[in-house]
Amino acid sequence: MLILIAVLTLSFIAGSFGLILGYAAIRFKVEGNPIVDQVDALLPQTQCGQCGFPGCRPYAEAIAKGEAPINQCPPGGENTIAALADLLDVDALPLNDEHGEHSDVPLVAVIDENNCIGCTLCIQACPVDAILGSAKHMHTIIESECTGCELCLPPCPVDCIDMLPVKQTLADWKWAIPQFRERDAHVR
Amino acid sequence: MSANPGLHRFHGGLHLPDHKQESLTRPLEHAGIPDQIILRVNQHIGEENEPQVKVGQRVLKRQVLARSSEFVSAPVHAPTSGIIRAIEKRPVAHASRMSADCFVIEPDGIEEGLEPPSPIGSAHRIDKKDAILRRIREFGIVGLGGAAFPTAAKIETADRYNIKTLIINGAECEPYITCDDILMRSDPLKVLRGIASLQLILQPRETLIGIEDNKQAAIAAMQDALDKLGLDNTRIVVIPTLYPSGGEKQLIRILTGIEVRSGQLSFEVGVFCQNVGTCAAIARAIEENEPLTSRIVTVTGPGVRNPSNWTAKLGTPVSWLIEKAGGYSVDEPMLVMGGPMMGLELESDQIPVVKATNTILVLDKRDQPTVRECVRCGQCTEACPAQLLPQQLYWYSRSRQFDHAEQYHLFDCIECGCCAAVCPSHLPLVQYYRFAKGEIWEQRRKTWKSDQSRRRHEFREARIQKQKALEEERRRQKREELARKKAAESGDQSDTKPPAANQDLVKAALERVKARKKSADEAPRNTTDLTPEQQRQIDEADQRRRQMNKDKQ
Amino acid sequence: MILSSPFVNPSAATSRMMLNVLLALVPGTIAYVWYFGMGLIVNLVFAIAFALLFEAIILWLRKRPLKPYLSDYSAVVTAWLFALCIPMHSPWWLVATGIGFAMLAGKHLYGGLGFNPFNPAMVGYVVLLISFPKEMTTWFQPIPISQDSLGLIDAFAYSLGMLDSAAWDSLTSATPLDLHKTGLSMNLMSSEIRQSPMFGDFGGIGWEWIANWWFIGGLFLLYKRAIRWHIPVAMTAGLLVPATMAYVINPDSVASPAFHLFSGGFLLGAFFIATDPVTASTTHRGRLIYGFFIGFMIFVIRSWGGYPDGVAFAVLLANMCVPLIDYYTQPRVFGVKPPEER
8 A cells, every 4th residue: 555655646746857857858948059969059160071081061960960079171171179078068178180280370272373374173172262263264262261171282283382471460460378487388 | 735625536546656756856857869860650559550761861850751641640750950871670669569661861960950840820710729729639649658659649539528627647646757747847838738729620628737745946947938828727726646647548547536437538528638748749840840759768776877858859879878877887787668657668778759759768687576476465456546456366367367358457557566565475466467368369360260261162162052053053054954965966066175185384484483493493594684774773783791790890 | 487576575474374373372372271171282383393393295296396385474373373282282193184184185275275165173073072072072272270280391201192091181171161061961051051150250260261362362453454353343242132132032041142252262263263264255345244244153052052162063064155155245347237226
């Protein structure tokens, strides 16, 4: 008899909580961005393919489905991994070296105009249409739109594209974090 | 005169030892023409100037050397006559220690000047107002309180609002700085006439001249001049000496009680602030037809022998002024442009004076204290005039949690340095905040760029899809046509060129490039077939270079 | 490295603040020795020595330079306060264990000075209180009552375990707070308990005067601006408000407010322990809440808790609440409208 009472009481408690939670799930549902958009917003949009996926959006979709780890994006580096870990509530992993190295200095592609033959192969390769030009006319890279993905280097038959660091100007210089002899070790 | 009652107060602030007497014992003098003038091309906040003169050109005093056509800009004028020896990157006063474009002028000592324009006469207020504004813009006037914001742009923007109160900033709250003090003592009428021009343009209901009470001589001189000139609805308000009373938001609060909202312009509450030095520059521009080519600079500090004030031409190297002030008095001087609380460290004394240079402060490098850990004492919170929690901003900046730092109103920090000055652990708090702000701005730029890249990529994908669809459509139509004409036609309908011809062209092009690259490695490509004119120019350049090298030794 | 402004710092350094605290502790310490003998001196010597030793070892393990961290006197202050909290004539190993815990688990495990959320001296004390209840309740009578005490050499020998402790048992006794609590639990009236010779005018003999000297030391710290008034005042209010109310309702079943104020470690706690800036709340309003909470908890623990004095536990409980208190007591920022007006 006692056992019956106990079972009924617990079932009643479980049932009421279930109802409350169900009601809360519907009544207080938050309409937010689907997770894919949120992940994509954190990726650097270089569209370089180093992660193994053809662009940032496919990688974002894979992460959202749980099919890919978050540490495969070299242009994003540690900052992106940390942001993704924060968003998805998982542990931040170190960058997977097999996919490439992270460079703190941003690079842009530059075409050596003396050697360009106007073949348009690089234009077709650029994922963000940052190269201006047409067949048998000079090609040039729009520096402000180039993401440094390096996808234009392999197709060029005359190897006239170089990756150069972006010059820092007075406008985008920033203060460094203070560092002191006694505390150097643990300041990130 | 003691501080007026009925003034408001702001939270925090510091009573600092003001160190002003040292540089006020000597009268204001002219620093003269230095051996070399290094005039920075850009001397204002806003759009970049473009040089209007060439190397080798002789320029006259007051001639425009660089200007920009953008709204927020101010032209730069030659401070004396001479020859432009170079337009090149030179070390300038910037925290990055990077160089910027400067005119290197060799003065000829003659001081030959351009003919000044005709004085502003017209009787109509509106015409006069336009003429004054044009003059202020043409003559390169910028805010001389340290910000160097183009005054014409500021006034024109303010004019769109209803300005009720004109506040003239004579507070000069930072220790060591006395250039405004000595200006008000020696030429108060000029300051007031500049104020009169502002009053003509903005038509405020009242004008308040705020001066700290540690400047009794300046207050007396200004009051005398004000009685003589008799400006309407203008009065001098003596405020208690407290750092940073001279900050715009703090001064507005003290004089009017208004608290300018975070992110709001002071114009939106009907207030326009201007520094006394800028007012004097406006008066010089309008009455003496002088563009901004010189300013008063205080040379002071424990590291200089005779602290004093100098009227220095823009472009004067700091070393020239220090020599005028008796030279260094310490072995390891530390140079600061500006005051001890908000100034900028200079890495060499070859850096020149610009429009924003109000002080050259020479400190002793060995006076830097040991930095310890934050003990969460909260003294920074008590001192902060913006009523922030500097401690929290420190912890979040240090741990790179920039979103939290922003939530704690990091961007409301005016970087006055009160928190760092009171910190018992000597933490460089302001540097942490500047670091955090820089990181946040960079993050915003990166986000904007990546959004842009994403849009371009998506557009490209859409375009390719559309093209594919069109191709598919065309092929389908062609197939149908073929099917219809199958019986009548014979032979190929292919619309591609024979592949062989195409490949030949490509191969030829590749050969050309290889040959060119090979010859590029061997010899410079542009020194054969020179015209005599080109050869002459090259020889001249070589000679100049040799001359410069010789001069350097 | 590029330095940023400001380039002057007129404030007193952290080490100067710590030295002021030590200076303020001296009068009370002298009174303590006057009333209770050399036991405190022995405690102090061992506590300070072990504190510096442990700190040096930990710093060396953490690969940090010793001099800047040892010379800020924070270890000395922790050791001094700790020595004042534990019974006089404590065995040397008790002191060592307690201060070791304070340095390690109370301070360096979190990253050193400035990073610890819990007051190190209180951490050490509480660890000892729970682990060694017998040693931690072996207090000695004040000299005016026992008329006998150990000399300095004897005190050292006693602490090192070289003397026969049984010979000195007659000098031990419970603290006045402990006596009061035990008396109440035996249904004695408060006024009856107060008749015991261990009680003076408003607190325990000796203890009440030591408390006065803590108060004077606290005033010195306020004058020197090493501490602010918010925490001591709020703590006193937190204690006196419920104490007075309870005393008015039923004077015989609780101690008088004056007794509460001048007994145990209250005044030491109010001016020296709760005001530890690293572990206390940081905003002014937050400090008022923090102090009141501590005072209130001290009253609660003393009246209904299992321990005679609740200062240490109250402080640690309040330390836990500090992040929450700080979050909800942020001051209004210049130029930002308060929520109601928006």
